[in-house]
Structure formats: C-alpha cells, structure tokens
Amino acid sequence: xxxxxxxxxxxxxxxxxxxxxxxxxxxxxxxxxxxxxxxxxxxxxxxxxxxxxxxxxxxxxxxxxxxxxxxxxxxxxxxxxxxxxxxxxxxxxxxxxxxxxxxxxxxxxxxxxxxxxxxxxxxxxxxxxxxxxxxxxxxxxxxxxxxxxxxxxxxxxxxxxxxxxxxxxxxxxxxxxxxxxxxxxxxxxxxxxxxxxxxxxxxxxxxxxxxxxxxxxxxxxxxxxxxxxxxxxxxxxxxxxxxxxxxxxxxxxxxxxxxxxxxxxx
Amino acid sequence: xxxxxxxxxxxxxxxxxxxxxxxxxxxxxxxxxxxxxxxxxxxxxxxxxxxxxxxxxxxxxxxxxxxxxxxxxxxxxxxxxxxxxxxxxxxxxxxxxxxxxxxxxxxxxxxxxxxxxxxxxxxxxxxxxxxxxxxxxxxxxxxxxxxxxxxxxxxxxxxxxxxxxxxxxxxxxxxxxxxxxxxxxxxxxxxxxxxxxxxxxxxxxxxxxxxxxxxxxxxxxxxxxxxxxxxxxxxxxxxxxxxxxxxxxx
Ligand SMILES: Nc1ncnc2c1ncn2[C@@H]1O[C@H](COP(=O)(O)OP(=O)(O)OP(=O)(O)O)[C@@H](O)[C@H]1O
Ligand SMILES: [Mg+2]
Numbered sequence: 001x002x003x004x005x006x007x008x009x010x011x012x013x014x015x016x017x018x019x020x021x022x023x024x025x026x027x028x029x030x031x032x033x034x035x036x037x038x039x040x041x042x043x044x045x046x047x048x049x050x051x052x053x054x055x056x057x058x059x060x061x062x063x064x065x066x067x068x069x070x071x072x073x074x075x076x077x078x079x080x081x082x083x084x085x086x087x088x089x090x091x092x093x094x095x096x097x098x099x100x101x102x103x104x105x106x107x108x109x110x111x112x113x114x115x116x117x118x119x120x121x122x123x124x125x126x127x128x129x130x131x132x133x134x135x136x137x138x139x140x141x142x143x144x145x146x147x148x149x150x151x152x153x154x155x156x157x158x159x160x161x162x163x164x165x166x167x168x169x170x171x172x173x174x175x176x177x178x179x180x181x182x183x184x185x186x187x188x189x190x191x192x193x194x195x196x197x198x199x200x201x202x203x204x205x206x207x208x209x210x211x212x213x214x215x216x217x218x219x220x221x222x223x224x225x226x227x228x229x230x231x232x233x234x235x236x237x238x239x240x241x242x243x244x245x246x247x248x249x250x251x252x253x254x255x256x257x258x259x260x261x262x263x264x265x266x
Numbered sequence: 267x268x269x270x271x272x273x274x275x276x277x278x279x280x281x282x283x284x285x286x287x288x289x290x291x292x293x294x295x296x297x298x299x300x301x302x303x304x305x306x307x308x309x310x311x312x313x314x315x316x317x318x319x320x321x322x323x324x325x326x327x328x329x330x331x332x333x334x335x336x337x338x339x340x341x342x343x344x345x346x347x348x349x350x351x352x353x354x355x356x357x358x359x360x361x362x363x364x365x366x367x368x369x370x371x372x373x374x375x376x377x378x379x380x381x382x383x384x385x386x387x388x389x390x391x392x393x394x395x396x397x398x399x400x401x402x403x404x405x406x407x408x409x410x411x412x413x414x415x416x417x418x419x420x421x422x423x424x425x426x427x428x429x430x431x432x433x434x435x436x437x438x439x440x441x442x443x444x445x446x447x448x449x450x451x452x453x454x455x456x457x458x459x460x461x462x463x464x465x466x467x468x469x470x471x472x473x474x475x476x477x478x479x480x481x482x483x484x485x486x487x488x489x490x491x492x493x494x495x496x497x498x499x500x501x502x503x504x505x506x507x508x509x510x511x512x513x514x515x516x
Contacts, residue, residue, distance in 0.1 A: 056420045076422045088413045092435050092513040104431070105421045135513065155421070 004067070005191045006032040006055060006159060011064030013050060014216075024050050025061065026216035032208070037185065037192040039202035041248065042212030042220075043256045048195045051217075052161045055193060056080050069158060078106040081157035081190070085164040087148035089136035095147050096132040099123060102155040115154075122150040125187065126180050142173035146180060153188055160190040167197060175233055178204050182231050199248045200236050211251040221251040301486040309487035316472055317491055324456055324468040325495055327384060331391025332452040332499075336445070339396040343403025347433075348425075353404065364397040369458055376463040383467055387459040394455035395448040402444035406437030439514035442507040449499045453492065469495075 008030045014021040024047040032038045040048055053059045054066050057076040066073040068080075081102070089098045099119040103110070110118065123132060126146040136144055145165055152160060166174045178201060185192070196202050202209045203225055211221040223244065235241060253259035283303045290302035297305060310317060342360070346353040368390060375386050410433055418428045460470020469488050476484035 053416075056416075058416060058420055076420050078421050080420055082416065082420045084413045084416075086411065086413050088411065088417055090432065090435070092511075101417075101431070102421055105418060105423045105427065151417075161420075 003033060004031040005034040005036070005069055006030070006038075006193065007065075007067040008051075008055070009065045009067070011051075011054060011061040011066065013047075013054065013059070013061045013064075015050075023216035025054075025218075027218045028064070028212070029219050030210055032191055032193065034191055035189060036208065037194065037206045039194045039196055039206035039209045040212060041196060041199060041202055041209060041252065042217060043214045043252065044197070046212050046215045046255070047217040048212065049163055051212075052082070052163050052193065052195060055159070056082055056161055078102075078155065079158040080161060081152035081155065081159070082161045083145075083148045083152040083163070083165045085167040087136075087141075087144040089144055089147060089151075091136055094133050094135060095123065095128065095139070096120070098136065098147060099150045099154055101151060106155045108155065119150065119154055122153060122184075123147070125183060126150055142169050142177065145169065145177065149177075149180070149184065153184065153190065156188070157190060160192045162192065162194045164195050164197065166201065174198070174201070178233075181205055199245050199252070200241075202248070203241060203244050204231060204233070204236055209248060211248065211255060213255045214257060220255055221248075223248065297482050298480065299482075301483040305483035306487050306490060309481075309483040313472070313484065313487075317469075317487075320467070320469045320472045321491055321495060324453075324460065324470065324492070325499075327387045327468065328391050328452045328456045328495075328499070331388040331455060332395055332448060334388065334392045335396035335448060335452065336399060338392070339399025339444075339448075340403050340441075342396070342400040344407065344429075346400070346404035347407025350408075353408065360397065360400060368394045368455060369462060372458050372462045376459070383465045386463070387456055387468065390459045391452040391455035394458075395452040398444035398447045398451070399441065402440040403437055406440040407433050410436060435511075438511040439507075442503065442511050445503050445507075446500060449503055450496060453496050453499070457492065 008028060011025050011028045012023070013025040014023040016022075028047075028051065030038065030040075040051065042048055050059070054061050055068070055073070057066075057073045057080070060074065068077065089095075090101070093101070096116070096119055099122065100115055103115050108115065120129075120132060123129060123146075126149060128143060128146055128150070131139060131143065131147075136147070139147065149165065152162075166177050169177065182205070192206075194202070194205060199209075207225050207227050209223045209225065210219060211223075212218070213220040225244070250259060254261050287302050287304060290300055295302075301309075342356065346356055371393065372390060375389055379386050379389075414432050414436070415428055418432060423431075456468065457470040457473075460468035461474055465471065469492055473485055473488040476482070476488060
C-alpha cells in the first residue's frame with residue numbers, strides 16, 4: 001500500500017461532554033515513514049494527547065482511519081511504547097522491575113536473563129547505571145523520566161509515542177534528555193511521535209515538525225528538518241535554526257488565532 | 267533501636283497508670299466511683315479464667331466480622347471503583363446505612379435472629395466496620411490516574427491484569443489506613459452486641475455482670491482487657507501493612 005509506518009487519514013473526533021459534543025480533531029492527516037521521528041506542536045488543548053491515544057489504539061476516531069504498519073488500528077497493540085509527562089513509575093517496584101513491566105504483558109522470545117540484561121543495558125544507556133535497585137521515590141524527576149523512557153522501549157516497540165515527556169523538567173535536564181533521546185535513537189530502531197510545547201526541542205529531535213491548528217485540530221503546517229551528522233545543542237544557535245524557530249513560532253501564533261492566517265504551504 | 271521501640275510505649279503506659287493511680291488517690295475517690303490501677307490485679311486474679319474464655323469469644327467474633335467486612339468492603343469498593351454508574355447508585359445507600367447508629371440495629375438483629383448469638387455479634391461487627399474499607403477501595407480505584415491505566419492498556423493488557431499489577435497495589439496504603447479504623451469499629455460492634463443484648467458471652471457480658479454486681483474494679487479490668495485486645499489487633503494490621511504496603515512509607 002504505502003511505505004508509511006504511521007498513517008493518519010482524515011481523522012475526526014469529538015468528546016461527549018455535558019455541554020454537547022466537543023470537536024477536537026477535524027480532518028487531521030499525518031504520515032510518518034519507518035524510522036522517522038515527528039514532533040507535533042500546537043496550542044494547548046488543541047487535541048495533541050487525543051491524537052496519541054488514537055495512534056495507540058486507546059480510542060477509536062469517530063471517522064477517519066489510523067494505520068500502523070499497514071494494519072488498521074482498532075485496539076491497543078503491543079508494538080507501541082508510550083511515555084507521558086508524568087513518568088508513572090510504580091512506587092512498589094524497583095527501577096529495574098519498573099522498566100521490565102511491559103515484558104510481563106507483551107509476549108517475548110527473550111529469556112528472563114536476556115530481559116534483565118536488556119533492561120540493565122537501556123538503563124546504562126540513559127545514565128541510570130547503579131540505580132537499578134532503587135525505588136522511584138529515591139530518584140529525581142529527570143531520572144524518573146529516563147527510567148520511564150527505558151520502560152517504553154524495553155519491548156522493542158515499532159512505534160514510540162511521547163506525550164510531552166520533558167515538559168515538567170528544568171531547561172538543563174531537558175537538554176540532557178534530548179541528548180539521551182538521540183543516543184537511544186542511534187541504538188533502537190523505532191518510529192517516533194513526540195508531542196511537545198518546546199519548539200527548540202521539536203527541531204532538535206525530530207526530522208519533521210507538524211503544527212496543528214487550534215481546537216478542533218487539523219494539520220496546519222509541516223516542516224522538514226534535514227538531519228546530518230551528530231546532533232549538538234550548538235545546532236540550535238545557528239542562523240538556520242533561528243529561521244526555523246521563527247517560522248514555527250509564527251505558525252503557532254496563527255494556530256492560536258493571534259496572527260492572521262495566510263496561505264501556507266502544508 | 268528495637269529496644270527503644272518497645273521501651274518508649276511501655277514507659278508511656280507506666281506513666282499513664284501512675285497518673286491514673288495518683289488522680290484517684292489525690293481525689294480520695296472510692297472504688298464505686300473510679301477504680302484505680304492497683305485494684306485491677308485483684309480483679310484479674312479472681313476472674314482470670316473468665317477473662318481468657320470471654321476475651322477469646324470477643325476476639326474471634328471480632329476477627330470473623332472483620333474478615334467478612336474486608337471481603338464485602340473490597341468487593342463493594344471494586345464495583346464502585348470501576349463503574350461510575352454503580353458508584354452513583356450505591357453511594358447514597360452506603361452513606362445512609364452507615365449513618366444509622368448501630369446501637370439501634372442491635373435490638374433489631376437480636377430479635378430477628380433470636381438465639382444465634384455468635385451470628386448476631388459477627389453481623390454487627392461486620393456491619394459497623396465494612397464502610398471505611400468500601401470507601402477507601404472505591405476511592406483508591408476511581409482516582410487512579412488514567413496514565414497508570416494507559417501504560418498497561420496501550421500494550422493490550424486486560425482489565426484483570428491492570429487490576430492485579432497496578433490498581434490493587436496502588437490502593438493498598440489507603441486500604442490499610444481504612445483497616446486500622448475498621449479494627450476499632452469491629453470491636454465496638456462486637457461489644458455493643460455483647461452489652462446491649464447480653465447472652466453471657468464475650469467481654470461485653472463480663473462488663474455487664476460487673477455492672478449488675480456493682481463490681482467496679484471488674485468493669486475497669488474489662489475495659490483494660492478490651493484496650494489490650496484492640497492494641498494487639500491493631501498491631502497485627504500494622505505488621506501486615508509493613509509487609510504488603512511498606513513501600514508507601516517515606
Ligand atoms: N475524556 C475527555 N472528555 C471530554 N473532553 C476531553 C477529554 N479529554 C480531553 N478533552 C478535551 O479535548 C480537548 C483536547 O484535549 P487534549 O488532551 O487532546 O489536548 P492537548 O493538545 O493534549 O492539550 P495540552 O497541550 O494541554 O496537553 C481539550 O479541550 C480537553 O478539554
Ligand atoms: Mg496533552
């Protein structure tokens with residue numbers, strides 16, 4: 001059919017509320033190729049989290065279709081990994097056991113020893129070596145988010161869905177975690193969807209940025225980010241990056257209704 | 267460390283007994299107004315066989331009532347925790363039932379099941395103590411952040427798996443908090459039945475016989491024995507909490 005790993009076709013969705021149906025997604029289209037990494041930005045409350053729930057199969061759209069790897073998504077599937085702004089680690093488990101949780105649900109060919117080795121390897125990769133046997137409450141917010149990333153990847157998902165995973169962290173920790181994301185991407189073959197409020201984060205991590213309009217959301221603007229060489233934080237301070245950020249900022253203002261809409265090349 | 271843990275409450279208890287003794291002595295209260303700790307050993311020595319038999323009756327009936335309250339409370343809590351409709355339907359019923367003073371229910375139950383003393387006592391202990399458990403479990407389950415659910419649901423986990431792996435352990439601290447309240451309530455229930463509807467069983471009946479015989483030291487001795495049983499059961503719950511929900515301690 002297509003070579004898209006994630007293909008979202010003309011999706012409409014409305015929530016039933018006391019005040020009647022609340023349209024949230026209004027003819028949204030997006031496609032991500034295998035191995036691609038898309039950042040989705042848009043005004044607060046426009047429907048970004050709703051979009052992630054549709055991709056994960058946690059909800060079905062009213063109309064339109066969501067396809068993953070050539071299959072229509074109708075219910076959750078074990079080839080998806082998710083991480084949220086809240087790391088939601090289980091307080092009664094050690095970090096290692098938290099990371100291994102998905103393997104208790106998803107069928108795996110790995111032996112117990114291999115599972116544990118993979119968990120330890122991922123923790124090492126994100127800089128949590130030595131914290132395997134600690135409880136979540138003994139870790140800082142940034143460290144918990146790192147553990148949460150490991151958990152979302154432990155079962156080798158095809159699709160990684162990140163809903164503002166770094167939103168609650170301070171600027172330095174966030175930049176650290178961006179580097180961690182690149183390190184993970186270099187080792188793990190996943191296709192990513194990242195919801196974010198941070199335009200710098202979007203252009204630093206993604207190879208495509210999708211701007212959603214205000215609620216009800218549709219695709220308003222798409223920007224491709226060329227990727228070459230090892231990414232460095234310094235790349236964010238080039239003239240090229242400044243141009244991109246300006247364009248995106250302007251698009252967000254349009255989405256928020258603070259700037260007049262003009263014909264945009266979507 | 268452990269020595270200190272035992273010594274401190276023990277010391278507090280001794281201080282309490284001394285103050286009590288002093289209070290009675292300073293006021294010159296006779297036995298029939300207020301017994302003093304020094305009267306108690308004599309009461310225990312005279313009725314020690316009764317204390318063991320009656321104490322055991324009170325204890326086992328309280329524990330059985332409590333166990334039924336746990337089973338019933340957890341079941342009702344789960345139903346209310348998982349279904350909004352059931353929560354809306356059952357909450358007013360439960361609150362209304364809980365608002366009825368159980369002392370008024372005791373004679374009704376005693377008439378309803380005449381002669382079934384053990385059954386009646388267990389029933390009242392159960393009725394008075396299941397409410398906090400049901401409420402805590404339902405609140406624990408219904409306030410589970412959706413992300414916790416989604417983490418497993420997005421992998422295709424069943425509702426049962428989500429319950430066992432996340433909802434249940436996450437509710438345990440609240441459950442044990444409620445259980446500590448329920449232990450005390452269950453004792454109140456048992457003793458209500460034993461005192462209000464005397465049938466010669468349990469510490470409540472012993473208390474009642476102390477009253478009819480104007481044996482004030484005996485009545486106080488029963489109170490202390492009840493407090494002792496209450497403390498024992500309470501610490502059993504605390505020990506269970508340490509084992510199953512110790513992670514919640516900070
Ligand atoms: N379960 C629900 N029932 C009713 N309305 C909902 C529900 N979930 C979300 N909404 C509404 O739908 C809209 C979109 O929500 P969504 O969480 O997808 O937005 P978002 O773009 O992720 O917002 P944010 O940037 O603040 O995270 C919001 O106005 C929200 O109030
Ligand atoms: Mg959101």
